[in-house]
Amino acid sequence: MEASELHFGLGKAFNKSEMRMEKGWRVFQVLVIVVLAVFGTDAQRAGCKNVHYDLVFILDTSSSVGKENFEKVRQWVANIAESFDIGPEKTRVAVVRYSDRPTTEFNLGRYKTLEDVKRAARNIKYLGGNTMTGDAISYITSNVFTERAGARPPDHGIQRVAILMTDGRSQDYVLEPSKAAHQAGIRLFAVGVGEALKVELEEIASEPKNAHVFHVSDFNAIDKIRGRLRRRLCESKFTCPFNTHRNEEKAPPELLSALPRVGSRGSCRRLDVLCPNMKVQPDRFKPNSTSAGLQEVPGIECEFRHPL
Helix, strand or coil: CCHHHHHHHHHHHHHHHHHHHHHHHHHHHHHHHHHHHHHHHHHHHHHHHCCCEEEEEEEECCCCCCHHHHHHHHHHHHHHHCCCCECCCCEEEEEEEECCCEEEEECCCCCCCHHHHHHHHCCCCCCCCCCCHHHHHHHHHHHHCCHHHCCCCHHHCCEEEEEEEECCCCCCCCHHHHHHHHHCCEEEEEEEECCCCHHHHHHHCCCCHHHHEEEECCHHHHHHHHHHHHHHHHCCCCCCCEEEEECCCCCCHHHHHHCCCCCCCCCECCHHHCCCCCCCCCCCCCCCCCCCCCCCCCCEEEEECCCC
16 A cells, blocks of 8 residues: 555544544533533522522612512512522521612511512512612611621621612712622622613622623513522532633633633633532642543633632
């Protein structure tokens, strides 16, 4: 056999092998996407059931919201509450409504079952008036996240979380009250509707901003962000050993939608970035490691970090 024929034959065989490997990897990616689509929602709910918070909703009830839209907000709060195990030793829920001034609708720990919380959420009073968002944030820091109002002591290890929803520009300053809340250990999510200002939402929200700021065009769309918000709430800082960097141009959109948005560009690329609720051994994988049969995912880069 001529050397050129041998070279051609080996090259052809190698190309076939490479094509089979590429085809196998594509099939594997599709299977991952299907599994995420089928089981993702149940896994998220299961994750939330294992995460306990002191959780406060801060709801804008100013005149621009309107009674009809506020009915959608009531239902949205009830729907979010369904993600958690509600109880004295589990997740406690409170609601604060605000316009000209903040008012506690019900405190942490007042309602001890999910059904009680949902019933109370559907009966939140609508106020009307101005939009004093900064005052509302100061109020929850000083008056709601307190042991007197039903919050658990810091040494109990229960994270304090607040979800603020507003539909417009605040008529007072939000930056300093938000900083004070962050320093008090309160994790703040900011949900903006319609004309709510992104810069103001970012001043309110905890870091990383892109994980704690949400915006929708109108109140008809607020339920569309419920799944993403729930994923953020359900993520545990102990479960995922990677920060992820997303390259929107290269990565498959189905994978992008399943990945956490937090993180920074790193040195390793692997499928283990799909791990919001998957526990792994923190010392098993190293940066730049190619062990354990892990594959590269186009457009996804991750940076190893130990759990906090």
